[in-house]
Amino acid sequence: MSNHVLNQPILYTQKLTAFYGDFQALFGIEFHLNIGETVAIIGSNGAGKTTFLRSITGLLCNEPSSVKFSGQPIGASSPDEIVKLGIAMVPEGRQLFPSLSVEENLRMGSLSGRSGQWDLRNIYELFPVLKERRHHGSMDLSGGQQQMVAIGRALMANPSILLCDEISLGLAPIIIKDIYRALPAICSEGVTVVVVEQDIRQAMAVSDRVYCFQEGRISLEGRPDELTTEAITHAYFGLEDAVS
Template sequence: MSMLSVRDLEVRHGLLHAVRGVSFDVARGETVAFVGANGAGKTTLLRAVAGAHLPVRGTIRFDGADVTQVPSHRRVRQGIALVPEGRRLFEELSVTENLLLGRAARNPGAWTLDGVLEALPQLQPIRNSLAKNLSGGQQQAVAIGRALMTNPKLLLLDEISLGLSPAAVDLVYAAISKLIAASTTIMLVEQNLDRALSVADRIICLLEGRLALEGEAKQLQRDRITEAYFGLDRNQTEGVH
């Protein structure tokens, strides 16, 4: 049985039809990357799985239970944790205080404060610093660590490389590699195709809210992903890299 099963999902922002009849599964321990251009529906889809945006149609089943209309705070307690775009830390709190907020979920598991600091060693020397004084890369690491402190079964990462320097992105993806090695189940939204391909078991490409392509990352040719990403015909993609 899949850890997550999404069927015929439709999500709207007012009159905007952001996600249109999307279906997919995520297996336990799998890393699935969702790619697509701006406005493709990636973030809306992730927020729907997290319970931050309820769908108008379709079903979301997590660990065998129907969570389609379950609010986000209850999904956190069931084991779904979202690292949102923009990080959304409490700027006047320290790194440690932000991390400890994740314990409010009261989920049992292996992720403790010491474990998170070990997995994200860049946080150890700044653990007493205020979040507002951190670099973008450091803030992103704190946001990931706070989600881990909820001991999630499913970790949702939204645009985690957005606005970061290449060096900061390297550190963030080094942390993701550690999580993957620990068999963490991950759904990742990423516009950087190279980054997505470097960590994902499977790629799902969205185009205008619809599923345009799905396949094993190692088997998909880059040209096929590019076609789906931009909605181009095969003979139009020559020279697109």
């Protein structure tokens, strides 16, 4: 959890909706993110978590004022404009570039041209194993190492906000711990982090606040220590006593 949280929203959404053709995936999402905060978004498959991140990053177009970054409407901005403003995403499934080496994948993150403290040296300090394997093809790495490349690649864009979509997906528990161990170091550099997770315990452990999504709506919001298991169970599944 972050120690540098300022009670000042850097990003918020107002009545955010999203559609895939005729299908409505998000219904009036009201979300805010304070500077320096780590916020987790939890929810089951199809709850709208990834759609929400895609809406913020410009991969899905919205009303301009439905997403605001530092007071500036960005709902209709293109992905490259949003990256230049300082919002970068670690996509679900890592989505590394197989033709490129580890080093080249990382360099791709800096194409937006934003300056800041994150460069190759800092990424290699954060994930030393990547320095050893920098000349390898990105697909030659293990799943955990690939996830490190995906995170490093997003950090190379020197973002103010880092959006992490299911970074623990398909990884062994011990590897997930390694990945999440890097989070405090990232936050200490002044990066505000949003983590989308299906693993509720992991999400609660790393976050300052939690949003739970259910069927395209926010079903719960609060600090991890304020939320009871029953409330989360209900918000996550829409059922009583679905998990113990």
